[in-house]
Amino acid sequence: MSTPLRATVAFQELIGSMRQHWANQLYPALHERYRNIDHGATPAMADQAIAQISQTPLYQWFAFIERHYQRMKYSDPRWGLAANFESRPEWVRERLAAAESSPYLELNPTLPIPAYYREIDIHQHPGNLIGADYDGLMYQASATSIHPNTRRFEAHERFGDRVLSRRRFQAVLNMGCGFGKCTFPIAARLPEAIVTGIDLSAPCLRLAAATLPDTGLPNVRLAQRDALRSGYADASFDLVTSTQLLHELPVDDIRLVLQESFRLLEPGGEVMHLDFRPQGRWMEFLLDGHAVRNNEGFMPAFNRLDMVAAMQDAGFVDxxxxxxxxxxxxxxxxxxxxRFPWTLFRAVKPL
Ligand SMILES: C[S@@+](CC[C@H](N)C(=O)[O-])C[C@H]1O[C@@H](n2cnc3c(N)ncnc32)[C@H](O)[C@@H]1O
Structure with missing residues (x-):
């Protein structure tokens, strides 16, 4: 079978439409309801208002959709993404075939995989991103519906523009590159630079390597390495980046990533980690709920981590x-x- 069943396509479209409804109708209605509750001037009053809204059918429907439609998207036994790719092994093999001979891909089958990564189905992705050959394809298919109000890859293209507006970097490391969503836009904007994407997930890296020839980019390198201990030499890069990596890590590992970013930069080099940061009790409440509903258990601790202090502790300035x-x-x-409260965390390694 080379194309997905019509029923699968219809089901996935239903999930996508539900996500639009959730983001653009349910969320504004919920926010309006919250604004109409007296949430007062003190944190205790804000907590009371949050407790009150948590009991409303509107919030419970909002929460139900967020959890269960995401779960059905991946794991519905007939029309979920996992069942779809599982039923088309030849198509998957062909789609990834170009990765096998790619000179730009370095895989390490003996790379130790951290426990947090092995034990949690993050985003409700069954087996996380190391369970099946098609995990990269499944993540790619899923990632297009999770941010319903951006064009495909728009956030990452805008991040590439932001990188370019800082300076013309020569050696860029993109940690947690996934299937290249951020690596490719950066490489396209810095043709004179070598842009290296690293990730723990071999299936994602294979998809990135299989896509690379279509991009026409000669300056991308891909490697299966751990961002916490990448193994590259000190001062190998003038820019270290990531997008949506930090909130997926235990707090101690975020500190390790910052230390590793610092070690890998040459003096004067820059770090730019793009992630989320809620401002205010309302968004904090929604992201705490999202963390539970979407299996992103480390997010609440990241949201409360003093990132200025953490980057200072790693040695960064500016x-x-x-x-x-x-x-x-x-x-x-x-x-x-x-919308997720997208936030850029950037700093400089002193000269
Ligand atoms: C939410 S995804 C983001 C992917 C991509 N950066 C994007 O913005 O679409 C997080 C990525 O980080 C990777 N990752 C998680 N822990 C990692 C680690 N310790 N080292 C390298 N990559 C890691 C995951 O495999 C996944 O591809």
Missing amino acids: IAIEPFAETEGATRADWPYW
């Missing part, structure tokens, strides 16, 4: 934490729709 607009207008105060 630390800036800036809101990041993943699409035009998204950081406006009157933006009505659901």
Whole structure:
């Protein structure tokens, strides 16, 4: 079977439409309800308002959709993504075939995989990203519906623009590169640089390597390495980046990633980690719920981590934490729709 069943396509479209409804109708209604509750001036009053809204059918429907439609997207036994790719092994093999002979891909089958990564189905992705050959394809198919108000890859392209606006880097490390969503836009904007993407997930790296010839980019390298202990020599890069990596790590490992970023940079080099940071009790509450509903258990601790202090502890200076607009207008105060509070954490290694 080379194409997905019509029923699978229809089901996945239903999930996508539900996500749109959730982000653009349910969320504004829920936010309006919260604004209409007196959440007062003290943290205790805000907590009371949160407790009150948690009991409303509107919030419970919002939470149900977030958890269960994501679960059905992956794991519905007939029309879920896992069943779809499982039923088309030849198509998967062909799609990834170009990776086998790629001179730009370095895999390490004996790489130790950290426990947090082995034991949690993050995003509700069955087996996380190291369970099956098609995990990269499945993550790619899923990742397009999780941010319903951005064009495909828009956030990552805008991040590439942001990188380019800083300076013309020569040696870039992109940690947790997945299937290349961020690595490719950076490499396209810095043709004179070598951009290296590393990830724990061999299936994601294979998909990135299989996609690479279509991009026409000669300056991408891909390697199966751990961002916590990458094995590259000191001062190998002038820019270390990641997108949506930090919130997936236990707090102690975030500190290790910052230390590793520092070690890998040459003096004067820059770090730019793009992630999320809630401002205020309302968004913190929603992300705490999201963490439970989407199996992203380390997110609440990351949200409360003092990142300025953590980057200082790693040795960085010129630390800036800036809101990041993943699409035009998204950081406006009157933006009505659901969005993750994208935030850029950047700093410099002193000369
Ligand atoms: C949410 S995904 C983000 C992927 C991509 N950066 C993006 O923005 O679409 C997090 C990625 O980090 C990778 N990852 C998690 N822990 C890692 C580690 N210790 N070292 C390298 N990659 C890691 C995962 O395999 C996954 O591809």
